[in-house]
Amino acid sequence: MGEILEAVVAIFLGVGGMVLYFWGSNWVLDNFLADSVLPDGSVVKSKANQRESIRPWLFILPAIVLLTVYLLYPAVATLYFSFFDADSEAFVGIDNYEWAVGNDGFRTAVINNVAWIAIVPLLSTAFGLIIAVLADRVRWEAAAKSLIFMPMAISFVGASIIWRFVYALRGEGQPQIGVLNEIATSLGGSPISWVTKVPLNNFMLMIILIWIQTGFAMVVLSAALKSVPDETLEASKMDGANEFQIFFRIMIPQVANTIAVVITTILITTLKVFDIVLVMTNGQFDTEVLGNYMFFWMFRGGGETGKASVIALTIMVATLPFLYYNIRRFQREEKFR
Amino acid sequence: MSTIDQTTKATAGATTSASSFRIGKLLGWWGVRITLVLFCVVWTVPTFGLLISSLRDKDQLAVSGWWNSLIPTTTTGQGRTGTVADAIEEDGMYVIRGTIFQEGDNRNIDSFGLTAAGTSDFEAGADATTTDGYTFTLDSSGNYEMRSEEPFPEDFDRGQRVVFSAQTNPRFTLENYEEVLDAQGIGDAFINTVVVTIPATIIPIAIAAFASYAFAWMKFPLRIILLTMVVGMLVVPLQLSLIPVLKIYNSFNLRGTFPGLWIAHSAFGLPLAVFLLYNYLTTLPKDIIESAQIDGASHFDIFVRLILPLSVPALASFTIFQFLWVWNDLLVALVFLGASSGESVLTMAVRELNGSRGEDWHIMTAAAFVTMAVPLLVFFSLQRYFVRGLTAGSVKG
Numbered sequence: 001m002g003e004i005l006e007a008v009v010a011i012f013l014g015v016g017g018m019v020l021y022f023w024g025s026n027w028v029l030d031n032f033l034a035d036s037v038l039p040d041g042s043v044v045k046s047k048a049n050q051r052e053s054i055r056p057w058l059f060i061l062p063a064i065v066l067l068t069v070y071l072l073y074p075a076v077a078t079l080y081f082s083f084f085d086a087d088s089e090a091f092v093g094i095d096n097y098e099w100a101v102g103n104d105g106f107r108t109a110v111i112n113n114v115a116w117i118a119i120v121p122l123l124s125t126a127f128g129l130i131i132a133v134l135a136d137r138v139r140w141e142a143a144a145k146s147l148i149f150m151p152m153a154i155s156f157v158g159a160s161i162i163w164r165f166v167y168a169l170r171g172e173g174q175p176q177i178g179v180l181n182e183i184a185t186s187l188g189g190s191p192i193s194w195v196t197k198v199p200l201n202n203f204m205l206m207i208i209l210i211w212i213q214t215g216f217a218m219v220v221l222s223a224a225l226k227s228v229p230d231e232t233l234e235a236s237k238m239d240g241a242n243e244f245q246i247f248f249r250i251m252i253p254q255v256a257n258t259i260a261v262v263i264t265t266i267l268i269t270t271l272k273v274f275d276i277v278l279v280m281t282n283g284q285f286d287t288e289v290l291g292n293y294m295f296f297w298m299f300r301g302g303g304e305t306g307k308a309s310v311i312a313l314t315i316m317v318a319t320l321p322f323l324y325y326n327i328r329r330f331q332r333e334e335k336f337r
Numbered sequence: 338m339s340t341i342d343q344t345t346k347a348t349a350g351a352t353t354s355a356s357s358f359r360i361g362k363l364l365g366w367w368g369v370r371i372t373l374v375l376f377c378v379v380w381t382v383p384t385f386g387l388l389i390s391s392l393r394d395k396d397q398l399a400v401s402g403w404w405n406s407l408i409p410t411t412t413t414g415q416g417r418t419g420t421v422a423d424a425i426e427e428d429g430m431y432v433i434r435g436t437i438f439q440e441g442d443n444r445n446i447d448s449f450g451l452t453a454a455g456t457s458d459f460e461a462g463a464d465a466t467t468t469d470g471y472t473f474t475l476d477s478s479g480n481y482e483m484r485s486e487e488p489f490p491e492d493f494d495r496g497q498r499v500v501f502s503a504q505t506n507p508r509f510t511l512e513n514y515e516e517v518l519d520a521q522g523i524g525d526a527f528i529n530t531v532v533v534t535i536p537a538t539i540i541p542i543a544i545a546a547f548a549s550y551a552f553a554w555m556k557f558p559l560r561i562i563l564l565t566m567v568v569g570m571l572v573v574p575l576q577l578s579l580i581p582v583l584k585i586y587n588s589f590n591l592r593g594t595f596p597g598l599w600i601a602h603s604a605f606g607l608p609l610a611v612f613l614l615y616n617y618l619t620t621l622p623k624d625i626i627e628s629a630q631i632d633g634a635s636h637f638d639i640f641v642r643l644i645l646p647l648s649v650p651a652l653a654s655f656t657i658f659q660f661l662w663v664w665n666d667l668l669v670a671l672v673f674l675g676a677s678s679g680e681s682v683l684t685m686a687v688r689e690l691n692g693s694r695g696e697d698w699h700i701m702t703a704a705a706f707v708t709m710a711v712p713l714l715v716f717f718s719l720q721r722y723f724v725r726g727l728t729a730g731s732v733k734g
Contacts, residue, residue: 004528006532010532010536010595010596011532011535011536014536014539014540014596014599015535015536015539015540015543018539018540018543018544019543022543022547026635026637030635030637051635052555052635052636053557055551055555055635055636055637056551056555056556056557056560056636057557059547059548059550059551059555059636059640060547060548060551060552060563062544062547062548063544063545063547063548063567063607063611064548064563066544066600066603066604066607067566067567067570067604067607067608069582069585069604070578070582070600070601070604070605071570071573071577071578071604071605071608072566072570073581074577074578074579074580074581074582075573075577075578077580077581077584078577078578078580078581081580081581088584127376130372130376131373131376134369134372134373134376135373137369138369138370138373144373144376144377146717146720147377147380147381148376148377148380149720149724150380150381150384150713150716150717151380151384152716152723153661153709153712153713153715153716153723154384154665154709154712154713155664155665155666155667155683155684155708155709155712156665156667157665157667157684157687157688157691157705157708158665158684158687158705158708158709160691161387161687161691161701161702161704161705162383162384162386162387162705163383164691164695164701165383165386165387165390165698165701165702166383166386168698175400175401175402175405176402177398177399177400177401177402177403177698178402179382179383179386179402179404182402182404211380211383214380215380219724243365268572268574271574272574272575272576274576274667274668275667275668275684278667278688279688279691290576291576291668294576294579295668295671295672298579298580298583298672305580308579308580309580311576312574312576312577312579312580313577315574315576315577316573316574316576316577319572319573319574322572323569323572323573326568326569326571326572327565327568327569330564330565330568331565334561334564
C-alpha cells in the first residue's frame with residue numbers, strides 16, 4: 001500500500017512540476033513585463049512586443065534543454081570517449097578502433113547486423129504489403145488487420161518469451177511443448193534446437209522482429225494503397241489490365257515512396273535491435289549484434305567506456321544516410337509551407 | 338498507324354483476359370481468404386499458445402503441448418508405502434494400507450511398478466509381489482494395500498517404493514499468476530512500471546506540445562535550425578546517448594531513481610513528439626490563430642484555450658505511442674535504473690526470470706503475459722489513435 005501511495009505522490013510531483021513551469025513562467029512574464037496601464041484602463045506603454053519575443057523561448061526551453069543534454073551533448077561526448085580508455089581518463093588515440101577491427105565479437109556483430117538489416121525490413125515490408133492487399137478484399141478486414149498488428153503492442157522482451165516458447169526443445173522421444181518442434185517431429189524429423197543451431201538461429205531471432213514489424217508495414221501500406229484513386233484502377237481495368245498487372249504496374253509505383261519510408265523506418269529499428277538478442281541468446285551461438293555487444297562492453301568489468309563508444313558510433317554511422325535523407329525531405333517540405 | 342495497332346492490341350487483350358480473369362478471380366476468391374487466414378493464424382498462434390499455457394496446471398504444462406491442453410496428460414510419479422509401524426492385523430493377515438499420493442493430488446493411476454523403470458509393469462488394481470514376498474496392489478485412485486502372512490519385520494522401516502503412471506484431467510488455474518505476482522516479484526515490478534510510465538508519458542507531451550506550438554506558430558531566430566535538428570534526432574540511435582548520460586547520472590546520483598528514468602524517457606521521446614505535433618499543428622488554419630491574436634489573446638492563452646483542445650487527436654496518438662514505448666522499454670530501464678538499485682520494471686524482471694527460471698514455463702508464460710496485459714488492453718481499446726499516429730508519421734511524400 002505504501003508503495004502505491006509513494007507512486008501517486010511521485011506522479012503528482014513529476015506532472016505537477018511540468019504544469020508549474022509552463023504556467024508559472026508565463027505568469028511571471030505577463031506580470032513583470034506588464035503594460036503600464038492608467039487607472040482608467042488606457043495603455044501608456046505596451047510591452048507586448050518584448051513579451052512576445054521572449055515567450056517562444058519559454059515554450060521551447062524545456063525541449064531544447066532536454067534534447068541538448070540527452071541527445072546532442074552525448075553524441076559529441078561519445079565520439080570524444082571513443083578516443084579514451086575504459087575509464088575515459090587516458091587518451092589512447094585510435095586504440096579502441098583498432099581493437100574493434102581485430103575483435104571477433106565485433107566482426108560477428110557487424111556481419112549479423114548486416115544480415116538483420118538485409119532480411120528483416122524486406123520481409124516485414126513484403127508480408128505487410130501482401131496482407132494489406134489481401135485484407136482489402138475481405139469483409140473482415142479490420143479484424144484481420146488487428147490480429148496482424150497486435151504484436152506491435154507487445155514488448156520485445158514479451159515477444160522473445162513468446163517465441164522462446166514456440167522454439168522450446170524437449171529431448172527426442174519426449175512429448176514436445178514447443179509448436180515448432182511438435183511440427184518438426186510430427187513430420188518425422190528430430191527436434192531441433194532452433195536457438196543454438198548456427199546459422200539458422202540468427203534467422204529464428206529475426207523472425208521475432210519480422211513478426212512485430214509486419215503489422216507496422218501493413219498498417220502504413222494499407223493506408224497508402226487505399227489512397228490510390230479508384231479512377232486509376234477503373235481506367236486500367238477498362239484498358240484490359242489483369243489483377244497482377246494492376247498490382248505491379250499501377251499500385252506499386254503509386255505507393256513506392258511509402259514503401260521506401262516503411263523500409264527505412266524498419267531498417268533503423270532493426271539496426272538498434274537489442275532486447276531480442278539479449279533475452280534469446282545474450283549473443284551466444286554466433287548471434288551477437290551491435291546493440292547487445294555495446295551493452296555488454298558498457299558494463300563489463302565496471303564499464304569499458306572507450307570500446308562501448310566505438311560500438312555505439314558504428315551504429316550511428318550506419319544511420320547517417322537516413323539522417324541526411326530525413327533532413328533533406330523535411331527541408332523540401334518546409335519550402336512548400 | 339501506331340494508334341490503331343495499340344487499339345487492336347488492347348481490344349484483343351481485353352477479350353482474352355476477360356475469360357481468364359473470371360477463372361483467376363474464382364481461384365482468387367478462395368486464394369485470398371485462405372492465404373489471409375493462414376497469415377492470421379501464424380501471427381496469432383504464438384501469443385495464443387502462451388496465454389493458454391499460462392493458465393494450465395504447471396505439471397501438465399511441463400509434459401504436454403498446449404494444443405493438447407484439453408485432453409488428459411500422462412504423468413509419472415513415485416511414492417513410498419507406510420512402514421511396519423503402520424501395519425495392522427486383519428483376519429490373520431498383516432496389512433499396510435494408505436494412499437500413495439500427496440494431499441491434493443487427484444490423478445488417475447493407469448499402471449504401476451515396484452522398480453525404478455517399471456511404471457507400466459502392472460495394471461492398476463492388479464496384484465504384484467514385492468521382492469520381500471509381500472502381495473501389493475494399487476488402485477486407480479492411489480490407494481494401496483500390502484499384505485503379508487507373517488508379521489512385517491522390524492527393519493521394514495522405510496516402506497516399499499512404488500512408481501506409477503497416471504492420467505491427469507486437464508486443469509486450468511490462476512496459480513501461475515499468483516506465484517509470479519507474489520513470489521517472483523512481478524507484482525512489485527508492475528507497480529514500478531506504472532510509476533515509471535505515467536510521468537514518462539505525460540511530461541514529454543507537455544514539453545513537446547509547447548515546443549511544437551512555438552515552432553509552428555511563433556516567430557523567433559534559429560527556428561528553422563532548431564527544428565531541423567529535432568528532425569535529425571529522430572533517427573539518432575539511443576545507444577549513442579547511453580554512456581555520456583550514464584556518467585552524468587552517476588555524478589548526480591540520479592542513477593537508480595525514478596525521476597532519472599522519467600526525464601531520460603521524456604528526452605528520448607521528444608523528437609518524435611515534437612515532429613508529430615508540429616506536423617499536426619501546421620495543418621490547422623492560420624486564421625483562427627490570427628483572429629485570436631487580434632482579439633488580444635497572448636500566445637499562451639491561444640495555446641491553452643484554443644490549440645490544446647483542437648490537438649486532442651494528435652496528442653492521443655502520441656500518448657499511446659509513448660506509453661507503449663516506455664512500458665515496453667528494456668534498454669533505458671536497464672541502464673538508468675540499473676539492476677543494483679533493487680527496483681526493476683516488468684521488462685527487467687522478466688528478463689531476470691528468463692535467466693534464472695527460463696525453463697520453468699509456468700512462470701515464464703504467466704510473467705510474460707502480465708507484462709503484455711496492459712499494452713494489449715490499450716492497443717485493443719485505442720487502436721484507432723495508435724494507427725493514426727503511425728500513419729501520420731510515415732505516409733508522407
